Structure formats: C-alpha cells, structure tokens
Amino acid sequence: MAEEKIQKLIKLRSSIKSKVTILNKYVKVLQSGGPPSDLQLLDLEGRFKKFDALYAQYDELQSQIEVLSDDSDTQELEREEFEGQYYSLAAAARSVLGARPARQYEQPLNRSLSSYEYVSLQQTGGKNLAKATVNKCMRCFRYRAETVQPIMGQLPASRTELEFPFLHCNVDYAGSVKACHIELVTALSSEAYIAALNRFVSRRGKPKSITSDNGSNFIGASNELAQFLLQSELEGQMAQEGIEFKFIPAFTPHFNGLDF
Template structure:
C-alpha cells in the first residue's frame, strides 16, 4: 500500500486494536458472544448488555439504540477494559486535545461520547498522575527549612531600636505650590529587631539625614542591618565618624552601645531582609489607605507617615484571647510608651504594667 492513510483504514485499524484488547481483557465474555451464548452470571459486563458489531468490537446496548439521529458511538458505546493500554492511549489523546486543563469530570464527560470505560474516573485520574507535563505545571516549590534567626535578633537589648533594621521605599510625589515642580520624597523605615516597633521618617533624598533624625529621637542603635543599597554602604563611614565625636562616658551612662555595627545583606538577595521588607509592605499599605490618590504636600505626607507609624506600633504581637480575664495583647507601643497606644482603647483601660 502506498500513499497517505485514508479515514477508513484508520478506523479499521482502531477497530482491530480495540477488539484485540477486549478479547484479552474479557476473554470469557468475548468467547461467549462469538459463540452466541449467554454471559456468565458473575460477569461484570452483564448489566451493560454487550454485543459484537460487524468489526468484532464489543459495544454496550442501551435505550438509545433506535435514535438514528445520534452517531453510532453515542447509541452503542465501545466497551473499554480498565487495565488495558488502549484506554490509556485514548485518555491520553483526549487529555492532550484539552491542552492538559480538562479536569477529571470534564474528560469523563467527553470520553463516553464514543467509549464506555470500566471505572473510567479512576483510569482518567491514573493518567493525570502519570502525565509529565501536568507534573511540571502543577509542581509546587519545595518548602526549605527556615534558617536560625540571626544572633542580633536574639540578644537582649536594654531599649527599643538597639538592634535596628532599615530600608527605604518610594518615591512619593509631593506638590510644592502653584508654579513649582513636584518633588520626590522617600519613606525611610526603621524597625526594632526585638520589639518589632517601627519608626518612619520622610527622606528628602537617599542620604543619611533621616538616620540622624531617628537617632536624635530614639537613641543611637547598637547594630544596624540593611540591604546592600549604595546609600547604606556610603553611610558606614559617616556613622563611625559620628561615634568618634560622642562623649564615651555619656554614651555609657545612657546605656548606648560603644560603637555602631553595620551589617549588609548579600547583594541581589532581598529575601535576606524579610524582617524589614514585611514592615515596608505594611507601612505602604497603611500610607496609601490614608492618602488615597490625592495630591499631598510635604507636611501632609509626613503626617500620613506618623499616622501609619502609630497604626503599625499598635498592632498585637501576642495572641488576642476572647476570655474576659486575660490581659490585653502585647504591642510595640508597650516598649515605646508603656501602653497600647494607637486607636484601640483609651489609656484608662490599659492597666497592665509591661515595664521590666
């Protein structure tokens, strides 16, 4: 034979392959149908009322036999064995024609249009587990073990912001007045690695002035951790120079550190800074909720920063119990002000003393 295969030749090959698979899987029933005998009473095909067509293919009889408007496969579906490699190839074809997105139910609804598979749902699920592309598309990343917390986050500090993480966010565009160009402003976030309190400063540029304003109000930190930004790397020299000009005795009397240690995350690895990156996300969400889409001035932006700072520092750090006799949850404001602060409750309600 030469040339391309015709539709009749392909259909004849399919019938031969399916008939051979049926004869192997249902040998007793197939032999009984060939000889015109009744099926054994213990046969699984008894309720399907099988019969052989002119190609020797075993088909199921149903109540739609006289519906000549329907195709032959819908009136007399071909019975397919559960464990045969033929059904696996047929399911594979329908599964790939559906671009690997058809679910089990949808594939099961398509296949019975021509075939009736014994335990068809289980056969479809078995192939979905074997499909290499579905394995790749549905693969989930492995969950690595969490690394131990850095030592600087586990040290006992005498005050908040002794161990500090710092990061920038922005820019935020502010208006300067009629006829004046808009200016970029940045959010400089400091977070205490122990109490998880935050301090938000508005930076007019990516320099170290925001750090000095934080130091004036929160005290000189012992250790600072940040990402590998050029503005942070350039600030190391200025921080060391600042400490040299301090009175050592005054520093010791105020329980400050004897020096500032700066730690930088590895380059191009923002996941190392999760301790301050998660605070940046919370701060930006609170700021955008306060500002909306309106134009703001420098003063309005700074007010929004302080409002977001108060909101974040009043978040509970411990489990909020519903029992009336349990104490109120611990918040970062307890380390900063000795009370819950924020907008949760007036001061008279907060009677628990959290001071060491």
C-alpha cells in the first residue's frame, strides 16, 4: 500500500520536474539569442509566475515521499538536486526579466535604478545591470558629459589695490558693466562729455584711469559715437586732468566690464 502511494507521488514529482526542465530550456534560448522582445518577456513573465509556485508543490510531495521511503539518503540527494536546479533557473529567469524594467526606468528618467527598485524587481546583480543599461544609452552619455571649466586668470593690479571706489573706472554707452555710475549727456560732443565727467568727479572723486570702448563694434547710426570717442582732443583733455584715458582691444566689448 505504501509502495503504491510512493509511486503515485513520484509520478507527480516527475511532472513538476518536467515543467522545470521545459522552462530551463526556454530561458537558455532567450539568453543565447539577442535581446528578447516584449512579447517573449511577457510570455516568460507568465511562465515564471507559475514556476514560482512549483517549489511549494514539490516540497509537499517530496516531504511525503521522504516519510514513506526507507532510503532517506537518496531522497535527500534528490531534494538537493532539485533545489539547486530550481534556484539557478529562478536567478536566470529574473536576470532576463530584469532587462526590461531596467530599460523602462532608464529611458524616461535618464538614470539608473535605485536600491529600492532593485529590491522591488527582485533582480540579482541589479547594480551591474543598471550600469550596463546606462552605459549603452547614448542619451545618458550626453547627459553625463561635463562641460569644460576654464581656469580663471590672475586679477590685474588695478583690481587688487586698496583705494577709494571708482579710482579705476570704465566708460561705455549702454555697454555691459558690473558696476556703473550713470550720467546723462545732452550731445555727442567733447563739451558734454567733459561736463558729465566733472559731475562724476564731484560725486565720486577723480579717477586714475578711464577705459572706453574703441568704437569698432559700432555700425550704422552709431558711427558718429565711434568717431566722437576716437577724437584726439578728448584724450588730451583727460591728460590735462591727470586721468589716463584708455581703449579696450578691438572686438572685445566684454572688456568694458573688467579691467585689463
């Protein structure tokens, strides 16, 4: 009676082992080829859900066989062999299934998976999978690119002197500056410019140098302003006042915000 029951249990156990063998062959086919398609992954996911419940069925049958069988050593080896095959196949199947979630997370978010997401996916070797997925993504490569940070040059001497404000100053008509003193002039003439300078000196003190736009970036209607700035009499009047009147280099309007 006991022998007949053991034979029935062994047949049921064999059917479970055959299902494991079939899934093992299917996973090897997916691993040997290229990246599995979404349809193949969906099919594997359905099979894996059924496979996940096989161990409980096997454990119940094997426990009954071990109780009824006289050869406990053989049954113990049988259990160890099945468990080794089962867990190895589970790890391989999860590795194949983990490739799809990694791509799904990486593409919209442009990042790798977090540790919490590894746990939720039950992914073995999830860190390596995330690195491989991100490294193969061209969009991620572009986002990780670092811009070149230019090295700042040494500050000029005029920027480090402990003197009163506006000792070294720049002048520009609607140019780019970091700090400015605004004076309104009535005309593009030397007299109007000197009047504006006198108002500036009475408010801020007499500067040591004034740096002006050289006029090379003016076009069209602004040519008149360029000609005015380049008048030799303007520089001479500045020299009489003890002020050095300088021009920025050609095609460098950004210099008017920095001393050089």
